Amino acid sequence: MAIRLPRTEVLIVGAGWTGLTAAYELANAGRKCVVLERGGFRHEVPDLQSPEMHDELKYGQRYKLMMDTQRNTLSFRNNTSETALPMRRLGSFLPGEGLGGAGVHWNGQLWRPLPSDLRIRSHYTERYGAASIPPDLTIQDWGVSYDELEPHFDFFEKICGTGGKVGNLRGKKTPGGNPFEGPRSNPYPNPPMKQTLSMKLFEDAARKEGFNPFPMPSANVTQRYVNPYGAVLHPCTYCGYCERFGCGYFAKADPIICVYDWIKDNPNFELRTNATVMRVNKAPDGKSATGVTYVGKDGRSYEQPADMVLLCAYGLWNVHLMLLSQIGEPYNSETGTGTVGRNYAYQTLSSNRVFFNGRHKFNPFMGAGALGTVCDDMNGDNFDHSGLGFVGGGYISVTQTNGRPIENMPIPAKTKTWGAEFKTAARQNYNSTLSVSLHGSSMTTRGNYLDLDPTYTDDLGRPLLRMTFDFPENDKAMSKHCTAQARRIAEAMDGDLVESAERATSHYSVVPYQTTHNTGGAIMGIDPTTSAVNRYCQAWGQHNVFVFGACLFPQNIGYNPTGTVMGLAYWTINAIKNDYLGSPRPLMGGAR
Amino acid sequence: MKSAFAAITVLACLTAGSLAQSTLPSPVNQMQPRSSPEALLALPDTAFRARVDRPVTRDMYAQGRLVAMGGTPGGAAIACVSCHRLTGEGDSAGVFPRISEFPAWYLYKQLGDYASGSRPNAIMTPIAQRLSAQQREAVSAYYALTPSEVDSRRNREIDEPLIQWGAKLSAIGSAERGIPACVNCHGPDGEGLPPSVPNLAGQHSTYIVSQLRAWKIDERRNDPMGVMKAIADKMESRDMEAVGEYFSRLQANQKPSPNRDRAWLR
């Protein structure tokens, strides 16, 4: 029997970027907020300080900051003809756990979507005709425009003290930035990161090949900076322990130092850690949520009544919770009906390794998560898709994120991965190899989706989330085309050997790490038959449930998701504060 | 059984870290702890510490020693040794910092910053301005290769809570203040991280405090991207005194240090 707790106004599931930000804004707007976090408490001091943090085995290989797959995971299959089996270890992606969530161990590559990304179906239809979109794709417009989100992108970039070079300032193109980006209301709050030799070689080669290189926007802060909440961020030391690690230097924007520290003492704010939400409870008529039931630190069950529930867990687990709580209709891949679990997407990556065979010293261990140079020429619809037979694209970049030797020991593909040959190749190439990478979009199909597993359960007895996913033909074609373009730059760098490797030439695998960019499953939109939440990210059927995170993306863009996730978060928080709270109701008609 | 016992002995040696006492070839054991600059330069780590941009030569070292002693034509108006001593131990009054075994690149950069005025200092600016780039490099290499004893501080009064607080700031920083740990950048136990991060272990407390204050009040502005400014801003007087007291008591040269250990084993 669950212990019933006193009512709160706002119940927030998850203490990452979105949950803590929602708590900050709503607590400051006078609302009592309770944040439930399934993981433990942690903080820069003492938990993220180096040298202890700089232990590649513990954090980079054993994933001490990530979710515990011994207790809870998901099951996976490539298609419905297979039996989904548990992802028994972390591999392809690394969801977080604990205060700050995955925002603690991200790289800090902070992007906005292209304006056309947010209205992808309309855009391709207008420019190339409806027939240009492959018929198996279930891609759709987001229901929100770039202009509506722009102030929120801008604000989050200030929260993170983002460094970069503006390419489009209020419609005016500025040299050195991204010529393809949507108009910005302000330049980046900080200058770009420094430039490494690998980035310089890429920049020169890209220009030579007719591309438009610019510095990657970075939430690894480049100089002393005070964010709008009061956080003082320090300059990045380029230590090379960013993704998979926490930053002990106060230099990588994360939800703990940027948000939590500035709300923790507010009496309207309460954080409960080691609290796993079992389900969202609904009113008898099903038209609103009444709170949540969770298992606390002591292993007991609690019922926490609340006026509204914000789902701010990692995207996959938001979908899981919606399926378990019957918030929205589960997606059925056979009929194509239902919305929760629909349009799961990922990211389509490839690389072109350039081996310089000792002719350069890149010192890859001097790195930062968002230290890189990028070309956006092959992203989104920045290039002519006429007759190509696919939609989407990706950015091409050289990044110098780290030289941690277990993870990064590049050797040519023909070299044996063990024995004397491996050993010789390892020391020959460690310091003189770079990779020209493609970070590609991921389009949605009817057969790629999330639902509940019929066999396997987590440690609390709940069915696991089941992922059915493989790379769509569209994305394979995109990868092939754009990787070849990236290879042009790689080949112009005067290396001894260029080797291309595309993820999307065969089946998607959950084993090798690719990226923690899982999107969709609880997508936003303006049509309740094809979206799980409306354009304000409010559940169509339960007006006091709002959803946050990359699960909202109708399909995945060619960028890292955090900037878009947080733009949407502030957009939703804005709608809650300025519209919903005064008159709680469905913010769009059409609820079933 | 005898063999097994031998193996245990080896393990004991290994784990106690006292390798040199086992049966290494005799020349190793005969090597004196105080190595010559040449011997030190043969060690990659020390050579790296002593290098500004190019390898340190015997001549460069000799020239650096001359500069330190004020003996070069057109050299420093005041010999380095008159304040920093020949061994670079400085002065415990704290006006003159310990610079022995500092990374040469760091010392070289400071001399450049004094000369250009980005680290203004009434004494050092004119001295640095009189030195050529080559002389700055040489004297930096000289002090990078020169160890010194940490003078006895054992008679000083010890404020235990203050030192505890300093040790905590050094090792993990402060959540309340938002201060990262000193050793994040200043190397193991504050021994410095060549080429660019100076030693803190054994540094005079008053000097550490004065520099933190200088950053806080914008008197010193030559730290890259304001990294020390950001930290000093968050520190109060007691925090500064705490790290000063703590690091000044770290007896750098009585602890195993990379340079000395390896030199000795050679």
Place this chain on the structure above:
Amino acid sequence: MIRNETQQPHRRGKIAIIGNRRKFLLSVGAVAILANTSVWGMGSDVAVQCIYFTPAEAVKLAALADRIIPRDEWPSASEAGVVSYIDFQLASDWGHGQGLFQQGPHLRGTDQQGYQLSHTPRELYRLALGHAALRGFESLTVAEQDRIIGECAANRLSLGDIPGIVFFTALRQNVVEGYFSDPIHGGNLDFSGWRMVGFPGAHAYYLTDVDRFNMSYDRAPSGVASRAGKPAAGPIIMRGQR
């Protein structure tokens, strides 16, 4: 090959001595200091104190690991402490299945679905090392050893219910981990793995170096708990944590 219980009460474990020339046992110490020199040509024996492995297993694992990373002018895997490293890993929570979802049914999956066996890492090693296909592995010629590992890597050989590729993947990964991880975990003795590639380790501040092109960054490595010239006392540290 000799085994015995140690005399130290707090270090209760087994000792395996790999190789047969006892006088070179001490070269382990020399190795730790003189990793740059050609001492490796001499042929050295390695003393390993095991928590989990039996001496026979340790000897076999050393032979396997030394084919993954053999000796050249830099130490072999076992000389760099990799056997100790794997032993500690298997004795730790990770060896017992930390981070491994162990609920059944354990069905045979596709390559894309990843590891699906019911064995924890420590069970996997025990079963594989005890399997007939690896009987006497340590006494085989190098060519024969390489052939067997190659068969595993190509998945043409199974060790009981363990497909060769599964064992090979685990072995290769753990050997590389032991060779290149921080010495606090028991491998990478005297930072030999880091020195070999030029990785400076845990203490990292490159704000003024990151944009110096082609800089020769020769700083000796330092680890979380130790620094160059101080061979890591991996076993003791690991035990302290447990």
